[in-house]
Amino acid sequence: MRYQLILVLVFLNSVLAFSQENFTKHTVSKGETISEIAEKYDVKVTDIYKLNHNAKNLLKLHSVLLIPVAHSKNTKIVSRTKTNKSERTHEVLAKETLYGLSRQYGITVDELNQANPNLGSNSLTIGQKIKIPAHALPSTEIAVVSQSKKESAVVPQATENTNQSTEENTREVLPHETKYSIAKQYGITIQEFNKANPKIGVKSLKVGQKIIIPANAILTTEKAVVSETIVEKAKEEIAVVHQSKKEKLKAELVEKNQSTIAANAMAQDIIREVLPKETKYGIAKQYGISVQELEKQNPEITKKLPVGFKLNIHAFNAPEKEVAIAKVEVNNNNNNNNNNNSVVENNTIETTKAEIKTFVNMASRNTDFLDQLINKAAENIGTRYQTGGTSKSGFDCSGLMCNTFGAFDIKLPRSSIEQSGFGTKVEAEEAKKGDLIFFKTNGRNQINHVGMVVEVCEGEIKFIHASVGNGVIISSTRENYYKRKVVQVNRVL
16 A cells, blocks of 8 residues: 555656646736637647647636647747846735736746745735836836837838937826727827836726826827818819809899799708608718707607607708708899899808808718717727626627617617628728628637727728627737638628
């Protein structure tokens, strides 16, 4: 019996030594996929599955995976240069843990414990001072190190005469602002925002919170420039025909002395009945106004839109069959010709104003609305995945789309396969923000996942969606997991 026990102990020690020699342990962090982990350690996904059979079904947060060490490039993640810097000190914030700090500074928990031998297994307390090893880098700098090395080989060095400002700006977070909307506002990436604000991490922004805007950020004023350009262009185009139109109307009054003339009214007052399955958005779009304007004109429909309700609509571009032709009574007495001419001139000027306003509204409405749609979806970034979920407590992929579009009174079908039949199919190369993008991710010949396009750049489509492993996030079609599984793009708006 004693000999058998000795043999078992020898065998266990051999297995342990073999494991330590051939394998390393990896703790799964938020947002990681099995393909990313395999690429990180330069091993095949199948090799990881051989050692971790349960990983095939579900990759759980904080679960530990065995990774083959033979071809590991784990030590190449960050090329740390030796420096003479002394250790830095970190003050513990609310909800921070040793694991979180190790991820933030690109080091291991063991290295933190070695630098702080008094920690032991005690929990961290707010305000506690933690020593950070000198070689540690904030997590936002890890990816930058590798990228900067690549760029330094091909990008010429800046001359000494460059006058670029290196000062960072500080501002407060406003209501409804998110990392994504702020990054878009200043023309920077999420990664650049996180690099400038490493203490925020994955936490959501709070109203009034102080944030740092990188020095290279430029507050975008494109919308104002576009609007001004559109107005000027409209004025120029309409001014060309304005004089001839006015003279023509005057001549008709003098020569024909008609009793009535047809004039384009600046706006029309329409009464129309709500039909079955109509939405506020559909009706507002038909008349060239916003949902808010439609509700302002008809306060009774703020909460719901009853079938048969008669709407009072004051609009600029009502359908032709509903336009009420404004008639101007003309006195046959030639002595009143001057007054009549004045009426025509005033009507022409008012019509010109209406044309400018309609032209600008139609040109800018779609862009503004799509930005509102994307910002609405981005407010849910970080929300967990929940099968059948359609609210802040949890979303599935189609539930996120229903919630986002439903906020603007656009009712989508409930499932991703049903949503794939909604709207108009377009080629992936023609995708624009606001389009729905569909995937087949379960290995079957049927659509089972949907997201919304938020940005298209040089063939790369970025989309927001509710993923099973990471909740609501923004992903890219250049990621290995998604680029082979895109099957369809639909234009809803």
